[in-house]
Amino acid sequence: GDSVTQMEGPVTLSEEAFLTINCTYTATGYPSLFWYVQYPGEGLQLLLKATKADDKGSNKGFEATYRKETTSFHLEKGSVQVSDSAVYFCALTLYDKVIFGPGTSLSVIP
């Protein structure tokens, strides 16, 4: 069935380090792909999205490219800040389905 797999956390980085959180998906059709972020004590919010192959979503310095050939949507940021500490969820939507990955917790230390 359709699914989303993310790298296990928690991930701990120093401020200004490079971030990659891997996400791969399995889907029977052509899904839209998303990254959501959940800051401590809050609900999830959309970080970025891509709706077709080779699209690049970007927001707040984060980027992810929809790679159909590798069924991946890895999240990257060149220089993380303490304020980026949060849980990051990869997700796909395909018709009625909205499928979230398990989430990756990121802690950025000064």
Add this chain to the structure above:
Amino acid sequence: DSGVTQTPKHLITATGQRVTLRCSPRSGDLSVYWYQQSLDQGLQFLIQYYNGEERAKGNILERFSAQQFPDLHSELNLSSLELGDSALYFCASSVAQKLTRQGFSGANVLTFGAGSRLTVL
């Protein structure tokens, strides 16, 4: 403020009791989703409504039920509560995408509320 309102924010109750969580979707959104988030289970999809009708069901227990009213607000009813039901319950809404025979077309962006934290003692 995301535009999705959930009440109550916090709720403490005892095992065996029944509670109702309420969600008002963002203005114009026809779809409402309910999720349960616990430390050991992650984010679990419970149920989805679209314009008053149940659209999809996830891992929702028989002790739980939900509905979406004509004004589009939704309620999640949790009964015969157990300790393991302690969790954050999130509601999300989405803009109505074009509904085809296969389902919604287009990117289905969810807007989440701040959640209702349920503690069962």
